[in-house]
Amino acid sequence: MGTVLKALELLDLFTRAQPLIGLSDLARQAGLNKATCYRLATSLCDFGLVEQVGPAREYRLGPAVLRLAALREAQVPTQEAAMPILQTLANATGETAHLSLMMGQHLRPLAHAYSATHSTRVMLEDTESFPFHATSSGLATLAFQPESLQRLVLSQPLQKLTRLTETDPLVISARLETIRSQGWAESRGGYEADVHSIAAPLFDTFGHCIGALSVAAVSSRMNDSQRSAIRPVLIRAAQEITSLWGGSPPPAIAAIWHKAA
Amino acid sequence: MGTVLKALELLDLFTRAQPLIGLSDLARQAGLNKATCYRLATSLCDFGLVEQVGPAREYRLGPAVLRLAALREAQVPTQEAAMPILQTLANATGETAHLSLMMGQHLRPLAHAYSATHSTRVMLEDTESFPFHATSSGLATLAFQPESLQRLVLSQPLQKLTRLTETDPLVISARLETIRSQGWAESRGGYEADVHSIAAPLFDTFGHCIGALSVAAVSSRMNDSQRSAIRPVLIRAAQEITSLWGGSPPPAIAAIWHKAA
DNA sequence: AACCATCGGTTCAAATATCAAACCGAAGCA
DNA sequence: TGCTTCGGTTTGATATTTGAACCGATGGTT
Numbered sequence: 001m002g003t004v005l006k007a008l009e010l011l012d013l014f015t016r017a018q019p020l021i022g023l024s025d026l027a028r029q030a031g032l033n034k035a036t037c038y039r040l041a042t043s044l045c046d047f048g049l050v051e052q053v054g055p056a057r058e059y060r061l062g063p064a065v066l067r068l069a070a071l072r073e074a075q076v077p078t079q080e081a082a083m084p085i086l087q088t089l090a091n092a093t094g095e096t097a098h099l100s101l102m103m104g105q106h107l108r109p110l111a112h113a114y115s116a117t118h119s120t121r122v123m124l125e126d127t128e129s130f131p132f133h134a135t136s137s138g139l140a141t142l143a144f145q146p147e148s149l150q151r152l153v154l155s156q157p158l159q160k161l162t163r164l165t166e167t168d169p170l171v172i173s174a175r176l177e178t179i180r181s182q183g184w185a186e187s188r189g190g191y192e193a194d195v196h197s198i199a200a201p202l203f204d205t206f207g208h209c210i211g212a213l214s215v216a217a218v219s220s221r222m223n224d225s226q227r228s229a230i231r232p233v234l235i236r237a238a239q240e241i242t243s244l245w246g247g248s249p250p251p252a253i254a255a256i257w258h259k260a261a
Numbered sequence: 262m263g264t265v266l267k268a269l270e271l272l273d274l275f276t277r278a279q280p281l282i283g284l285s286d287l288a289r290q291a292g293l294n295k296a297t298c299y300r301l302a303t304s305l306c307d308f309g310l311v312e313q314v315g316p317a318r319e320y321r322l323g324p325a326v327l328r329l330a331a332l333r334e335a336q337v338p339t340q341e342a343a344m345p346i347l348q349t350l351a352n353a354t355g356e357t358a359h360l361s362l363m364m365g366q367h368l369r370p371l372a373h374a375y376s377a378t379h380s381t382r383v384m385l386e387d388t389e390s391f392p393f394h395a396t397s398s399g400l401a402t403l404a405f406q407p408e409s410l411q412r413l414v415l416s417q418p419l420q421k422l423t424r425l426t427e428t429d430p431l432v433i434s435a436r437l438e439t440i441r442s443q444g445w446a447e448s449r450g451g452y453e454a455d456v457h458s459i460a461a462p463l464f465d466t467f468g469h470c471i472g473a474l475s476v477a478a479v480s481s482r483m484n485d486s487q488r489s490a491i492r493p494v495l496i497r498a499a500q501e502i503t504s505l506w507g508g509s510p511p512p513a514i515a516a517i518w519h520k521a522a
Numbered sequence: 523a524a525c526c527a528t529c530g531g532t533t534c535a536a537a538t539a540t541c542a543a544a545c546c547g548a549a550g551c552a
Numbered sequence: 553t554g555c556t557t558c559g560g561t562t563t564g565a566t567a568t569t570t571g572a573a574c575c576g577a578t579g580g581t582t
Binding site: 008044045063064068069072074102104105204 | 310335339465
Binding site: 264283284285295318 | 533538
């Protein structure tokens with residue numbers, strides 16, 4: 001693997017649960033030699049992507065990420081544009097709404113919004129990346145990726161995360177076909193046993209799928225009437241976000257969505 | 262220079278003025294071989310720090326920066342906490358307020374706020390990094406850096422950006438001493454001929470200087486009364502931001518600021 | 523059509539950075 | 553006193569990165 005990727009993967013170790021990491025920890029968790037890790041971390045530090053704090057000289061994400069984010073948002077107002085829609089979706093459904101984007105070969109959460117309706121809710125503060133085969137967002141996204149990526153994902157061993165996780169590539173392949181024909185995806189407890197979720201894909205200017213919008217509910221609340229209530233508002237929200245980003249779904253999906261919403 | 266830094270320096274080529282860059286351009290501007298640049302850009306792409314768009318496959322900053330920024334803000338609410346103070350400062354002075362932070366060895370702009378008072382204003386949309394010797398922010402920050410960094414900066418050739426840029430290390434060294442004793446810095450046309458600015462340093466929890474807050478005005482408006490009006494509100498804003506970030510100035514500066522504000 | 527420049531991307535010896543392990547001084551703890 | 557862990561540095565064997573040349577495609581010009 002490339003040096004640069006190794007360095008960047010260090011960044012992924014920082015989470016809300018673990019915002020500060022010492023050198024030895026960093027090396028252990030990244031599976032790197034300490035000397036190598038030190039040099040990589042120093043490079044990241046020089047650029048300001050991480051910074052060292054305190055007498056223990058632990059590392060944390062640095063101010064440079066803010067500068068880059070401001071630049072990105074100025075060019076492609078992704079987050080800012082999507083947030084209100086996300087919150088509206090959460091409020092309308094009474095459940096957790098979240099938005100994930102393809103970053104490299106991973107599907108990563110970008111933003112989420114909670115509803116105040118119920119005292120139990122699906123939390124996803126600390127998720128780093130969503131498995132394609134076990135989440136509605138993952139399935140919705142994968143269904144519209146180039147076939148080569150689909151094959152790659154399905155040819156790797158698929159982890160059985162819960163009792164309900166589907167891990168048969170053939171079954172999943174069939175589901176992807178269904179998703180393409182109906183314009184949305186569903187996962188019943190495939191990622192966390194007591195979470196059901198529904199997701200719709202998001203598209204860019206070229207009609208390429210770049211991520212998914214999803215509503216995740218505590219299983220006990222997800223009955224048939226709830227599911228059919230969520231679907232149209234989810235799809236409308238996905239349409240809105242897609243068009244706000246200057247994107248457009250492929251014609252086939254646009255047609256299905258038009259009927260469904 | 263390390264591979265990782267080379268890759269990261271690619272990120273610095275993306276600006277508001279040049280948000281999309283093709284492979285050949287990227288290589289030229291970074292001074293890298295095209296093959297090298299390609300691999301580096303691919304690595305950045307794999308992580309999502311940049312993405313390729315359009316039929317020309319040009320690169321631009323990717324969605325991963327948003328994810329990282331969200332994490333950083335959750336841990337250290339830098340930007341969010343400072344923005345309202347920045348805007349208030351701009352309004353109170355009728356000029357452009359901006360905030361810069363040390364990232365690695367560079368001082369880089371993080372956020373800025375404009376005042377609607379005048380139809381001419383100082384714009385800094387596209388600044389990548391501020392020279393230490395020629396800006397008030399740079400001087401204010403440099404004055405409180407470790408001596409080793411001060412020596413490093415002053416031993417390198419200092420560019421004469423305008424007729425008024427001071428480039429004599431000895432003179433600058435003396436100015437830094439003044440800045441330390443008065444708690445603020447000033448630059449009269451040293452960066453852009455018709456811009457005068459005043460800056461105050463910002464400190465972290467450990468009393469280390471991590472950047473500066475500055476008010477930049479069109480020279481013609483910066484008379485003595487304006488200068489002495491700006492100074493106290495600037496210092497109060499710097500105190501506010503520092504304490505909002507959980508930081509505190511070294512005792513000597515705290516005392517001076519207390520009197521000056 | 524023929525030409526030419528340039529684009530994104532690839533190839534392969536030669537140069538360079540990475541690795542594992544051992545080491546350093548400092549700090550924390552018996 | 554000894555034992556462990558920390559951040560950081562050094563070493564020589566080894567794997568990766570590098571740069572020049574190359575490829576096919578694209579888009580003007582003549």
